[in-house]
Amino acid sequence: MFFERWFGLNAKRLRLLEKAPKGPLKDFLAVPFPESDTPIKHVDMLALDFETTGLQPSKDHILSMGFTSLSNGVITLKDSQHLLVNNQMNLDRDNVKIHQITDSEQASGEPLAVVVEALLQQLAGKVMLVHYAQVERTFLQQACLHLYGMVPVFPIIDTLLVAKRRFDLSDTSYDPSRLRLVNLREEFQLPAHHEHNALNDAIATGELLLAQLQQSEQGMNTPLKNLLV
């Protein structure tokens, strides 16, 4: 209990809240995260995906983000958003082939500050749901550091980790490529989706979590802490 009060995410959030500059980040930190023993069906989540120019937050950029809310076992598309970031830079040809964002599309996007603010607004009070959290967490932290001079905390559920924990329970080794979003979806007999579109990937991640939960022992009653990164 003491541990939770001192080291828990909400405790960290409150400490950061005191230091945070007025603005989007402070507003985000002002909303409490769900308590870690809340059953997952009562936890509001935001399925999220970034497309980036590379894997290093220090020198690469966020190109686009897609997010949509998930709560009570249902993904709602009503408030889903797909936002392009205008980094005012030329895009690498090889990279364009993957994420399909052209220079002119990039130019139609918003500055990073606007996009991150929109995301933080949606994310407040929610758990971030991603596949392979490394990218989204580090890039968002880097963006916050750059924009607000501070690295916040996020409660995160990573569907890759949820799957990995399950695989690790068995003694037999497995091919790491099984953990890719497409391959996991196939294992759960979910339909094929268009990869590398941030919103499609975010929804695909949400669907994967629903399938994972339905096959887990406690289902929608699984406590949040069992799923957090």
Next chain:
Amino acid sequence: MSTELTDVKDFIKAIAPFDGLTESLLSALIKEISICYVREGEQLPAQGIDKPSLYVIRKGSLRSANKNNELIGKFAEGDICALFCSEQQRTEQQQTEQQYTGQNEDLMVTAEEDTLLYAIDFDGLKTVCQSFPNIVEFFSASAANRLSKKVAEINEQAVVASTLMNTAISHFYHGPAVTIDVDESIQAAAIKMTELNFSCLLVVKDDALVGIVTDKDFRRRCIAQGLSLTAPVGDIMSESVHMIDVKARAYDALIKMNSAGIHHLPVGKNGQLAGMVTITDLMKQEGHNAVNMSSMIAKAHSVDELANIAKLLPKLQISMRKLGTTAENVGKTMSAITNAFTRKLIAMAIEKFGDAPVPFAWVSAGSQARQEQTVNSDQDNALIIDDAMQSKDEPWFKQLAEFVCDGLAECGYVYCPGNVMASNDKWRQKQAVWQGYFDKWVNQPEPLALMNSSIFFDLNTVYGEERYLQALRERVLAKTQRNTLFLAHLSANAVKLRPPLGFFRDFVLIDNGKHKKTLDLKHNGIAPIVDLARIYALSEGICEVNTLERLKQAAGTPSLSKDAAGSLISAFEFLTMLKVEHQVDQLLADDDTDNYLAPNALSQLDREHLKDAFKVIKSMQSVRQTTYG
């Protein structure tokens, strides 16, 4: 990258009725979607969905069952389950179904496997699809309503599309063009039209066509606007004038009229105004093919010649269908041509064997008598001979029957598999013997005997003395009307052919939850309605044999409510239309024709309409069962 939510959108826009939505409405509709995942065995509505919603199956499958856990239907990928659309509508549907079946269909929907669902909020759908009322209606209407709407649409198309593909406009346009100068007064135009009894005039300026004025324009643009009668006619004309070249085909004129929503089309010749063609002119062209064929049959001199003419029958069916002729009219035309062949063959036989020793009637049975034949029908016929016939006369009739039946076979009408033909001694008898047959069928009904003889309750005179059949019919109807045992046996037979439940993936789903690869349109759809209509006719003393006529006349009698009759008529029209269309597809592909339809050859929408037709048949069969069960 340009479109967001591409996965969901691509999936939804391939599904009827959403395939007709504009791109922007589609995007708005997608926003109304909630995605949920239902575990095998779990019941709908899905957890977290608390508003009336449509469920589109993205992956997996659902099954619906009534409270006795009898399978009602199954839904697979791309199917829409509309059972949770709205509370109010559900009870309404239950009420109509209660009327039909006498039981409360409290449906239970469960996931048959782990299923990913797109739930579309129904109120949201209504708002988004405001400008597409047919989409909202599609989900809120009952099976019967949806079906009758679909059939009305098809019939409407049939009326406007009824023109010949290969007739040039030069054959029937009105020339020269009747024109009026653009500066003449409105009244002068009206006077000219009245004198000529025309409903429209072409408006010219320096001999060049500048507009058209029709009856409607006087009402809408002159009187309603309070325009003076002395104003120039140019003020009320329609300026955008379409013109068609005299060498174009009637069909092109029709398409042009349809797409522009007009009924008059100026005709040009070498760029000069030459005349006018109207929608009425186009419609008059219909049916000439069939008329031509009948006159060819009458002029033929040998069976070989007849057989050659018969080879045109598939082409006739193709062209009739392509022109949008209704299945009802295809059936009537095809049956009329079979009658023409039969009459010609009888005339040839008389020429060959001499005059008949006593009067007789050649009667057709089954689909020919009901006027519901299509190109692959077999022959069903019989002879009713005057009671004055002596045994020495019998060989003449035998010769006649064999000549005609063989001749029909040469013309492509295959011998009846059940041997219901005049060449069979049993069905070539005196009036009195026929009376005996019918008395036995009606007074001492036996299920099997009745099944084989139901065809004789649909008879029609093709040649000879009509009074024999009339007398028989009156006698039979007087007996059947009050004979509950007979009607009960007939009903028991009629409900043996059950329509399927619907479709599941690319299979036909039948009663026991099993799947079949093809749908037997005849036995699982059309025949059950024909059987029901026959029962209504026999119990209400209706002497018609055509199924649609029987249903129309039985409507509003104790046997059949008006609503139920309407539903059955729609179902019959839809099923026969599908049958004709299916055969046309086969004819065009040079395949043998049959009545077996593969589900994957059907559009999603036609599947839905078929399901509706099955529902209608099923509920009417249940009524029969409870009445005489």
